[in-house]
Amino acid sequence: MTKQMHLNLFIHSRGHHEASWRHPDASPLPLTNVQYYADLAQKAEAGLFDSIFLADQLALGDDVARAARSWLEPITTLTAVSMVTSRIGLIGTCSSTYTEPFNLARQFASLDHISNGRAAWNIVTSWSVAAAKNFSDDQQVSHSGRYERADEFLKVAKGLWDSWGDAAMLDNRKTGDYVAYDQVHPIDHQGEFYSVKGPLNMPRSPQGRPVLVQAGSSETGRDFAARHAEAVFTAHLEQATAQEFYRDLKARVVKAGRRADQALILPGFSPAIAGTEAEAIQYRDDLNALTDVEVGRKRLSGRFGGYDFSHLPLDTPLSPDDFPDPATVEAARSRTEVIVGMVRRERPTLRALLATLAGARGHYVYAGTPEQVADFMETWLNEDCADGFNLMPPVLPKMLDVFIAEVVPILQKRGLFRTEYTGTTLREHYKLDRPST
Numbered sequence: 001m002t003k004q005m006h007l008n009l010f011i012h013s014r015g016h017h018e019a020s021w022r023h024p025d026a027s028p029l030p031l032t033n034v035q036y037y038a039d040l041a042q043k044a045e046a047g048l049f050d051s052i053f054l055a056d057q058l059a060l061g062d063d064v065a066r067a068a069r070s071w072l073e074p075i076t077t078l079t080a081v082s083m084v085t086s087r088i089g090l091i092g093t094c095s096s097t098y099t100e101p102f103n104l105a106r107q108f109a110s111l112d113h114i115s116n117g118r119a120a121w122n123i124v125t126s127w128s129v130a131a132a133k134n135f136s137d138d139q140q141v142s143h144s145g146r147y148e149r150a151d152e153f154l155k156v157a158k159g160l161w162d163s164w165g166d167a168a169m170l171d172n173r174k175t176g177d178y179v180a181y182d183q184v185h186p187i188d189h190q191g192e193f194y195s196v197k198g199p200l201n202m203p204r205s206p207q208g209r210p211v212l213v214q215a216g217s218s219e220t221g222r223d224f225a226a227r228h229a230e231a232v233f234t235a236h237l238e239q240a241t242a243q244e245f246y247r248d249l250k251a252r253v254v255k256a257g258r259r260a261d262q263a264l265i266l267p268g269f270s271p272a273i274a275g276t277e278a279e280a281i282q283y284r285d286d287l288n289a290l291t292d293v294e295v296g297r298k299r300l301s302g303r304f305g306g307y308d309f310s311h312l313p314l315d316t317p318l319s320p321d322d323f324p325d326p327a328t329v330e331a332a333r334s335r336t337e338v339i340v341g342m343v344r345r346e347r348p349t350l351r352a353l354l355a356t357l358a359g360a361r362g363h364y365v366y367a368g369t370p371e372q373v374a375d376f377m378e379t380w381l382n383e384d385c386a387d388g389f390n391l392m393p394p395v396l397p398k399m400l401d402v403f404i405a406e407v408v409p410i411l412q413k414r415g416l417f418r419t420e421y422t423g424t425t426l427r428e429h430y431k432l433d434r435p436s437t
């Protein structure tokens with residue numbers, strides 16, 4: 001049988017290209033208007049996507065003077081969006097470093113109840129130094145320390161979601177029995193970072209637990225994903241590294257005692273689409289012409305934990321020696337590996353590197369016709385690189401509209417994408433088991 005792909009819409013700013021917010025095709029709505037997110041979710045649902053996804057950072061970017069980087073808090077936004085959609089999955093980002101497991105377990109269980117089983121948590125450990133400073137943490141917790149804490153956080157959160165039996169809620173007005181209390185259990189967790197008695201103060205949600213999504217791709221991040229993640233976002237600039245990642249992560253999932261199909265791998269993909277390849281390239285070039293190199297330089301610095309790149313000339317070929325060793329980076333480690341890997345292979349100038357990263361921050365950028373975009377996706381799907389895609393339209397809503405109108409029908413015709421929803425929960429769309437208590 002033909003393998004079918006999963007599609008997630010990653011909603012970010014007015015599109016994933018750094019300059020999208022200024023583009024005439026971008027939405028006229030302010031990024032604080034919930035209607036913007038509701039409209040995109042409804043479009044994605046009409047296009048039969050599995051899910052939408054909101055990322056999050058816990059600090060204001062220092063490039064905001066010239067870059068559209070402000071947004072609404074994800075869980076509240078997704079809750080509002082859940083009321084105007086009925087099928088599409090809702091993936092929200094929340095940091096395991098800067099919240100308590102009890103709060104988070106409750107919020108996502110609530111979202112799962114409110115949306116009738118469509119909630120997912122994108123687990124992040126927060127790589128940004130600026131975020132640490134907003135949470136009384138002047139010395140950012142180290143890369144490995146953040147993952148150690150996240151592991152214990154997950155143990156507690158899963159325990160809380162499982163603390164109610166599926167049939168514990170009785171709500172029997174005749175007998176006066178509200179809850180079968182023998183099916184509700186404390187978790188009595190005492191660990192290195194958390195001490196949580198439990199149980200959760202609400203019944204088990206439709207999916208049992210929200211779907212767990214994760215996006216760390218470093219060595220530590222991969223092991224963490226293998227233990228916990230049911231969907232994995234990842235960034236690649238070439239097919240070879242995407243394939244290496246896919247095979248490596250599936251092997252780690254199996255080694256962790258799980259089935260390989262219970263962890264979907266969704267690489268980021270940002271296509272500019274037009275009637276001819278030349279028009280699509282022109283669209284991308286027009287966007288690149290709107291970028292601000294100093295915004296790019298600041299973003300690059302943030303990825304490397306604040307490393308200063310201000311001395312580097314814009315038009316001289318770069319060398320890996322211009323960057324710190326990714327193994328020493330305490331911030332977004334795997335993304336720094338992607339960037340230094342590209343510099344090693346291609347020796348771009350700083351200006352060219354920043355243009356590539358402006359496209360989608362280190363995810364795969366592409367320009368082509370609908371047929372070419374479908375061919376690309378089919379190749380990655382069939383050559384062990386992806387179970388689907390984290391679609392990152394360069395301009396929203398325009399490039400989403402074009403994708404749904406022009407690319408989705410081709411994928412459907414080839415048997416690569418659903419022609420109707422067959423389930424109602426995100427677990428059903430992603431074909432994930434419902435965890436038992």
Ligand SMILES: Cc1cc2nc3c(=O)[nH]c(=O)nc-3n(C[C@H](O)[C@H](O)[C@H](O)COP(=O)(O)O)c2cc1C
Pocket residue numbers: 054055056057093123124125126127128143214215216217218219220221222233234235268331332333334335390
């Ligand atoms: C598609 C994608 C989305 C991400 N979204 C967020 C996010 O919203 N917030 C965040 O702090 N980190 C986000 N990250 C970063 C990862 O969670 C992780 O911190 C980063 O990849 C560094 O982890 P690593 O060092 O294990 O690779 C995202 C990464 C990817 C690939």
